[in-house]
Amino acid sequence: MQATLFLEQLLNGLQFGFMLFLMAAGLTLIFGVMGLINLAHGSLYMIGAFACAAVAAATGSFWLGLMASLAAAAAAGALIEVVVIRRLYQRDHLDQVLATFALILILSEATRWLFGSLPLYLDIPPLLQGTVPLPGGSRYQLYRLALIGAGAAVAIGLYLLIARTRMGMRIRAGESDREMIAALGVDIRSLYTIVFALGAALAGFAGAMVGALQSVQIGMGEPVLILAFVVIVIGGIGSIRGALVGALLVGVVDTLGRFLLPALLSTFVSPSAAASTGAALASMLIYVVMALILAIRPQGLFPAGS
Amino acid sequence: MAEPILQLVGLSKSFGALKATDDVSLDLRPGEVHALIGPNGAGKSTLIHQIAGTLKPDTGTLRFDGRDIAGLHMAERVRLGLARTFQVSSVALEFSALRNVMLALQARQGSSFRFFKDIRSDRTLTEPAMAVLARVRLAERAAVPAAELSHGERRLLEIAIALATGPKAFLLDEPMAGMGPEGSKALTSFLAGLRDEAPILLVEHDMEAVFALADRVSVLVYGRIIATGTVNEIRRDPEVRRAYLGDGA
Amino acid sequence: MARETAFNIVLSVLLVAAPVATSLLGEPFYVTLATRIAILALAAVGLNMALGLGGLVSFGHAAFFGLGGYVAGILAVHAFNMEPMFAGIPGTKLMPVIWLVAIVACALLAFVIGAISLRTSGVYFIMITLAFAQMAFYFAISWPAYGGEDGLSFFVRNNFPGIDTLRPLSFLAICYGLLGLSLVFFHRLQHSRFGSALQAARQNETRLAAVGIRPFHVRLAAFVISAAVTGVAGALFADLNRFVSPSMLSWQMSGELIVLIILGGVGRLYGPVAGATLYVLLEFALGGITERWQFFLGLILLGVVLFARGGVIGVFAGRPRHG
Numbered sequence: 001m002q003a004t005l006f007l008e009q010l011l012n013g014l015q016f017g018f019m020l021f022l023m024a025a026g027l028t029l030i031f032g033v034m035g036l037i038n039l040a041h042g043s044l045y046m047i048g049a050f051a052c053a054a055v056a057a058a059t060g061s062f063w064l065g066l067m068a069s070l071a072a073a074a075a076a077g078a079l080i081e082v083v084v085i086r087r088l089y090q091r092d093h094l095d096q097v098l099a100t101f102a103l104i105l106i107l108s109e110a111t112r113w114l115f116g117s118l119p120l121y122l123d124i125p126p127l128l129q130g131t132v133p134l135p136g137g138s139r140y141q142l143y144r145l146a147l148i149g150a151g152a153a154v155a156i157g158l159y160l161l162i163a164r165t166r167m168g169m170r171i172r173a174g175e176s177d178r179e180m181i182a183a184l185g186v187d188i189r190s191l192y193t194i195v196f197a198l199g200a201a202l203a204g205f206a207g208a209m210v211g212a213l214q215s216v217q218i219g220m221g222e223p224v225l226i227l228a229f230v231v232i233v234i235g236g237i238g239s240i241r242g243a244l245v246g247a248l249l250v251g252v253v254d255t256l257g258r259f260l261l262p263a264l265l266s267t268f269v270s271p272s273a274a275a276s277t278g279a280a281l282a283s284m285l286i287y288v289v290m291a292l293i294l295a296i297r298p299q300g301l302f303p304a305g306s
Numbered sequence: 307m308a309e310p311i312l313q314l315v316g317l318s319k320s321f322g323a324l325k326a327t328d329d330v331s332l333d334l335r336p337g338e339v340h341a342l343i344g345p346n347g348a349g350k351s352t353l354i355h356q357i358a359g360t361l362k363p364d365t366g367t368l369r370f371d372g373r374d375i376a377g378l379h380m381a382e383r384v385r386l387g388l389a390r391t392f393q394v395s396s397v398a399l400e401f402s403a404l405r406n407v408m409l410a411l412q413a414r415q416g417s418s419f420r421f422f423k424d425i426r427s428d429r430t431l432t433e434p435a436m437a438v439l440a441r442v443r444l445a446e447r448a449a450v451p452a453a454e455l456s457h458g459e460r461r462l463l464e465i466a467i468a469l470a471t472g473p474k475a476f477l478l479d480e481p482m483a484g485m486g487p488e489g490s491k492a493l494t495s496f497l498a499g500l501r502d503e504a505p506i507l508l509v510e511h512d513m514e515a516v517f518a519l520a521d522r523v524s525v526l527v528y529g530r531i532i533a534t535g536t537v538n539e540i541r542r543d544p545e546v547r548r549a550y551l552g553d554g555a
Numbered sequence: 556m557a558r559e560t561a562f563n564i565v566l567s568v569l570l571v572a573a574p575v576a577t578s579l580l581g582e583p584f585y586v587t588l589a590t591r592i593a594i595l596a597l598a599a600v601g602l603n604m605a606l607g608l609g610g611l612v613s614f615g616h617a618a619f620f621g622l623g624g625y626v627a628g629i630l631a632v633h634a635f636n637m638e639p640m641f642a643g644i645p646g647t648k649l650m651p652v653i654w655l656v657a658i659v660a661c662a663l664l665a666f667v668i669g670a671i672s673l674r675t676s677g678v679y680f681i682m683i684t685l686a687f688a689q690m691a692f693y694f695a696i697s698w699p700a701y702g703g704e705d706g707l708s709f710f711v712r713n714n715f716p717g718i719d720t721l722r723p724l725s726f727l728a729i730c731y732g733l734l735g736l737s738l739v740f741f742h743r744l745q746h747s748r749f750g751s752a753l754q755a756a757r758q759n760e761t762r763l764a765a766v767g768i769r770p771f772h773v774r775l776a777a778f779v780i781s782a783a784v785t786g787v788a789g790a791l792f793a794d795l796n797r798f799v800s801p802s803m804l805s806w807q808m809s810g811e812l813i814v815l816i817i818l819g820g821v822g823r824l825y826g827p828v829a830g831a832t833l834y835v836l837l838e839f840a841l842g843g844i845t846e847r848w849q850f851f852l853g854l855i856l857l858g859v860v861l862f863a864r865g866g867v868i869g870v871f872a873g874r875p876r877h878g
Contacts, residue, residue, distance in 0.1 A: 037678060039810075087861055093678060094612055098817045099860040101810050105853030113847060226689065226806055233682040280697035287690040291671060294683050298675040358765075384767035396765070398758040401751075406762075409755055413767035418752040419776065422743045425751055471766055 004136035009259045010252065011134075015144045017251020018151020022206035023228035024235070024243040025158055026199025032238025033171055033195050034089050037096045040080065040103035041203055041228065042221025043111075048073040048204020049211035049220060050111055053120040062125035066208050073204020074197045076107075081196040086189070108218050119217035122208075147209055154202065155244055162240060171195060227254075230290050236300030245301060250286050257285040308336045309372075311475050311505060312357070312388070317366035319352055326352040327363065328529035334475055339497070339506045341516045344526035345549065350509050351393070353526065354479050357507070358390050359383045371474055385413065387474030387504075391467075391481055395460040399453040403444055403463050406452055407435040410470035435470065442466045442496070458489045465496075473504045482512040494518050525549065559872035563825040570832065571731070578724055586723040587795070592828075592835045593730035594791045599815040599827030600737045601784030606813070607822030608750060609777045610757030614809050615668070615684030618691040619782040621804030622664060623657040623789025628799035629701055630656065631709040650715045650729070650794070654787050661786030662779050669778035673771055685806060692804040706800025713794050720794070730791055734828070737784055742824055744780075753777050785812070818859055820866035829867045 027041050051072035056065030084103065088096050124143045131139035162168035170186055207221065214220070231250050235242025262278030269277070293301065310333035319327040326349045334340050344350055355361035357368065359380035368376045375383050384390070397406050408431045412418055415430070425431055439445045442462040447455060452463060461481060468476060481497070482490045494515045500506060501521075510516050516523065517537050524534040527549045533540060540546055574589035598620050605611040630653050633639065633646025640646060647653060672683045701707045712720045720726050744750045752773045755763045760770040793799045802808065811834075819830025837855060841848030863870050 031678070037681070084857065084861070091860075093681065094606075094813070094817060094821065095860050095864075097612070097614070097681075097810070098814055099857055101814060102853040102856035102860070105849045106857070109847050109850035109853065113850070222806075226685070229682050230686060233679060233686075237678055276697065276699050280694055283693035283697055284690045287686040287693075290686045291683060291690075294675055294679060295671045298679060300679070360761075379764070379769055381764045381767050381769040384765060390765055392761075392765070396759060396762050398755045398762055400758050401755065405751065409751055409763070409768075410766040412748045412751065418748050418768050418773065420748045421750075422747055424743070424746045425748055426746060428748075431748075467762075467766060 004134060004138040005259075007134055007136065008138060008140060009255055011140060011144065011148070013252035013255035014248065015147045015151075015251070016255055017248035018148055018155075019206050019210050020224070020227055020231050020251055021151055021244050021247035022154060022202045023224055024231040024247050025154070025240055026202045027228050028232040028235070028238055028240060028243045029171070029195055030199050031232065034085075034192055036085065036088060037093050037100065038085070038199075039097060039100035039225065040107060041199070042223075042225030043104055043107035044073045044077055044200040044203040045207035045221040045224055046111060046216075046218065047076050047107070048201075048207035049122070049216040050115055050120065050207075051204065052208035052211055053122045053216045054115070056122055057120070062123065062212070065122070066205070069204045069208035070201045073207070074201040076204075077200020078193055078197040080200075081193045085196060086192070089192070104222070112218050117218065119215035120211075122211045122216055124212045143212065150205075150209065154205075158240055167194075227286070230286060232300075234290050234293050234300055236302035239300070239302040242300055242302035249289070253289055254282070254286050257282040261285070310335045311371055312507065313367075313369045314357070315367045315369075317353070317356060317363045317368065319356060319361065319363050325529050327356065330366070330526070330529070330531055332524055332531060332534070334505050334507050336505055337501055338521040339501050339508055339519045341508045341510060341520035341523045342526060343510065343513075343516060343523060348526045349529040350526055351479075352529075354390075354477060354509060357477060358388070381413075384471055385416075387472065388477060389468035389471045389473030389475070389504075390477040391461075391464040391479055393479040393483060393509075395457070395464055397452045397460060397463055397467070400451060402449050402451055403439060403455060403459075403466075404432070404435050404448040406463060407438050407466050407470045408432065410467045411435055411438075414470065414472045438466050438470045441469065457484055458486065461485060461489075461493070465493075475504050476500070476506040476508075478506055479509050480511060481508070482510055482515050490515055559823070559825075559868060562829075562868060562871045566825060566829060566832065570828070574727060575724070583723050586727050588835060588839060590723070590727045590730050590795055592831045593727065593734045594788050594795060595812075595815060595835065596828045596831035597730070597734045597737055597791065598785045598788035599812050599819075599831060600734070600741055601781050601786075601788060602812050603781075603816050603822065603827050604741060604744060604784065605778050605781035606816060607826065608745060608757070609753045609774055611673075611774060611778060611781075612681050612813070613684045613778070613781075614681045614806070614813065615686070615688030616782070616785050616812050617804050617806065617808035618668070618688040619661040619665060619785040620789040620792070620808060620812070621691060621695065621799070621801070622661050623786030623791075624793035624799040624803045625695070625701065625707070625789075626657040626660055626786070627653050627713065627790040627793040628707040628709055631713055631793075632701075632707060635709060635711070648711075648713045650713050650720070650790075653713060653790050654733075657786040657790040658783040661782045661789075665779045665782030666775070669775045669782075673774050673778065685809065688804060688806060688809055692801055692806070695801040695804055702800070704801065706798055706802075708798045710797065712797055726794070730795075733787060733791065737787075738824060738828070740784075745824070749773070749776070814856065816866075818856070818866050820868035823866070823868045826866060826868055833867055 023041065023045060027038060030036050030038050048069035052065035052069035055068035056062050080103065084099065088099055128143045128146050130142050132142050132145060134140045162171055170191055227250060231246040232243055234249065235246030261282045262275050265278045266274035312334040314330055314332045317327055317330045330353060342350060352361065356363045359378060367374060370388055371386060408425060411431050411434055436445060436448060439448050442465055444459060444462055444466060447459060452460065455463060481493060485493060490512055497506065497519055508519065520537055522534060523537055523540045524531050525540060525546050532545050532549060533543045570589060574586045577585040602613060602616045605613055630646045631648055634648045668687045672680055675683055696704050714720055715729055718725050718729065752763060752768050756770040756773050763770050789803060815830035815834055816826055818833055819826035819828065837852055841851050865874065
C-alpha cells in the first residue's frame with residue numbers, strides 16, 4: 001500500500017519534472033546562446049495553453065489545439081525576439097530583467113483582453129483518458145504517463161538536434177564564440193530568432209499539455225517560470241543536460257517532499273501540526289536544495305563550458 | 307647575504323596532465339631586481355597567479371617576509387606588502403586616477419569600513435595620493451577618469467597604485483607591455499630607482515629592459531626553472547640558448 | 556551634476572507641496588499616494604545601496620521588505636491582544652522600537668543570505684537571492700500562526716511619540732523623514748571610504764583585492780545595510796495598510812523594487828525617488844483611464860529600457876560622473 005502510493009508520487013514527480021524541463025530547456029538555451037535572462041518565458045507557456053484551449057474548444061480536437069499551441073508560441077516568440085529581445089543582447093542583466101518584466105505585463109494583459117478574465121478548461125483527449133495498472137494493484141492516469149513520454153521524447157530530440165545537426169553545431173558555436181561564427185558567415189540574427197522561437201515553442205507545448213491537468217488562466221506561467229529558473233541554476237546555466245537533471249530533481253524532490261514530509265513529521269508531533277508544518281517545509285524544500293547546491297557548487301551541477 | 311623577502315620552494319601546479327609549474331624554487335632578496343623570463347607558454351602567468359594568490363599551488367611552500375602565505379587570500383598578501391601589477395591594466399575604470407590611488411591608501415590604512423566621512427575632502431588620503439601620482443608623473447591627470455587615460459598612462463597608474471599599498475616587494479607582470487620605445491625607456495629608469503624601496507620580481511618580454519634592470523635572471527621553460535644567474539651568466543648558459551634559439555650549442 | 560541637483564530639488568519640492576496642497580483642498584487620497592511613493596522609494600534606496608553602488612542585483616529584497624512588514628504586524632498584534640510573544644517578551648506599538656527590531660531582524664537574515672549568495676555572481680546571484688525570498692514567501696504562506704495565506708491585519712496604526720500617526724499628513728511626514736534620512740545616508744555612503752571600496756568591487760573586483768581589500772567582506776556589509784533599510788520601509792508599508800500579507804514577500808515585489816531603480820536611474824541618489832514617483836503615478840493615472848493599465852504600464856517600461864537609458868534622471872541630467 002505505502003509502496004504503491006510512493007510509486008505513484010514518484011511518477012507524479014517525474015511528470016512534473018519533465019514539464020519543468022520543457023520550460024527550462026528553452027530558458028537555458030536562450031541564456032546559453034544569447035546571454036539573455038527572459039522573465040517573459042512564462043508568458044509563452046501561458047500563450048501555448050490559451051491557444052490550445054481556444055482551438056480545442058472551437059474544433060473539438062485536442063490535437064489541433066496542441067499544434068496551434070506550438071505554432072502560436074513559436075510565432076509569439078519570433079515576433080517578440082524581432083521587435084524587442086534583439087535590442088537587449090548587448091545590454092546588462094538589469095535591463096533585460098526590466099524589459100522582460102514589462103513584457104510579462106503586456107502579454108498577460110493582452111491575453112486578458114483577448115480571452116477575458118475567466119479561466120478556460122481543456123479536456124484530456126479521449127485517446128489518453130483512463131488509467132493503466134501499476135505494479136502493486138493501483139492504477140495510474142494514462143495522460144500523466146503520456147506527459148512523461150512526451151517530455152522524454154523532447155529531451156532525446158533536443159539532444160539529437162544539438163549534438164548531431166548542422167543547426168545544433170551552430171547553436172553550440174554560438175554559445176562559445178559569437179564573433180567567430182559571425183565571421184564564418186552564419187546569419188547570427190536569424191539563428192537567434194530561431195533559437196528563441198524554438199524555446200518559445202517548447203514552453204507553449206508544456207503550457208498546452210499541463211493545461212489539460214489544471215485550469216488555463218492568466219498568470220499561470222509565472223510560478224512555473226520561477227521553478228524553471230531554479231532548475232537551470234541548479235543544472236548550470238546553458239547546459240541542456242543540467243536542465244534535464246535539475247528539472248527531474250526539482251520535480252521529484254518537490255512532489256515527494258509534499259508527500260513525505262507531513263508523514264515524517266507526524267511521527268514527532270500532532271497530525272494537524274505535522275500537516276501545516278510539513279506543508280510549509282515542503283514548499284520551501286526545493287529552494288533549500290537550490291541554496292545548498294549553489295553554496296557548494298556556485299556554478300551549478302553542470303557548469304557551461306566544462 | 308640578506309634574508310630573502312620572498313621565497314618559493316618546490317612549487318608545483320598541474321592542470322590535468324599538464325605540469326604548468328614543476329618544482330619551482332626561487333627567491334627575491336632585498337634591493338634586487340629579479341627578472342623571470344621564458345618563452346610564451348612557459349608558465350610565467352601561472353606562477354605569478356600562485357605567488358599573488360589567485361591560484362593555489364598543489365605542493366610546495368611560499369614564504370613572504372618570514373611567514374607562510376600559501377593559505378592567504380590575495381588581499382591579505384597585499385596587506386602584508388606584496389604589491390602586484392597586472393599584465394593587462396586592471397584599474398577601477400569609472401574612478402579618477404586619484405581615486406584609484408586613494409583606494410590603495412585606504413586599504414593600507416586598514417580603514418575601509420568607514421561609512422560617513424567624505425573622502426573627497428579627506429587630506430589623509432588626497433595628499434599622499436597626489437604625492438604618489440606626482441612620482442609617476444601623472445599628477446596633472448589626477449582628476450581624469452581611468453577609462454579616459456591613455457594605455458601608457460594606465461600602466462603608470464597601475465604602478466602608482468602598487469606604490470600606494472606600501473609594498474615590501476613588487477610583483478610586476480610585464481609592465482612594459484605596449485609602452486612603446488620612449489615609454490619603456492622612461493619606465494625602465496623609473497623602475498631602476500625603485501629597487502632600493504622594495505625589491506622587484508619582474509616578468510618581462512622586453513629583453514632590453516630585462517638586461518638593463520635585472521640583478522639576477524631566472525629562465526622558466528615548460529614550467530621548470532632551467533637556469534638562474536646574473537645577466538651575463540644567463541646569456542652564456544647553453545641550456546638557455548637551446549631553449550630560446552634551438553641551436554645545438 | 557548641476558542639472559541632476561536641480562532635478563532632485565524640484566522633485567523634492569513637488570513631493571512635499573503636492574500632497575499638502577491637495578490635502579488642504581480636501582483630497583486626502585493624494586496623501587496616501589505620496590506616502591506610498593515615499594515608502595517604496597525608501598525600500599528602493601535600500602536596494603540601491605547594494606544594486607547601484609555595489610552592482611549586486613538582488614532579486615530577493617522582498618524578503619527584507621516583507622520581514623520588516625511582518626515585524627511591524629506581529630509586534631502590533633501582540634501588543635493589541637496584550638499577549639506576550641515567546642519567552643514573555645511583550646509586543647509593542649511604538650514605531651521606533653518596531654523599526655529597530657526590523658533593522659536587526661533584516662540585518663541578521665541578510666547576513667545569512669548574503670554569506671551564502673555572495674559566493675556566486677552574475678545570474679547565479681540574481682537567482683539564489685530570488686530563491687531565498689521564495690523560501691520566505693512560502694514559509695509565510697504556509698505558517699498559520701500569523702495569518703498564513705490570508706495575511707495579518709491590525710486595526711490601529713502604530714504610534715510615534717509626540718505625533719498623531721492617524722492623521723495622514725503626519726504619517727506622511729514620518730515617511731518623508733525616514734526617506735530623507737536614508738538619502739543623506741546613501742549620499743554619505745557613496746562618498747565614504749566604504750562606498751569607494753564598494754563601487755570598486757562593482758567595477759573591478761580583482762583590482763579591489765589587489766589593493767588589499769577583500770571584495771566579499773565589503774559586499775556582505777553592503778548587502779546587510781541595504782536589507783536593513785528596505786526592512787524599515789516594509790514596516791512603514793505595513794503601517795500604511797494596517798495589513799501585512801505574503802504578497803510583500805513575492806517575487807513580483809522584488810521585481811518591482813528593481814524596476815523602480817532602473818526607471819529612476821541606477822546608482823543615482825534620487826533614482827529610487829524618481830522611479831517610485833513615476834511608477835506610482837503611472838499606475839494611478841493609467842488605472843483611472845483604462846482597465847488595461849498594466850498593458851500600457853508595460854509598454855512605457857519597455858520604452859524606458861529601450862530608448863531612455865539611464866532612467867528618468869539620465870534623460871534629464873545625462874551620464875553620471877564619479878570623482
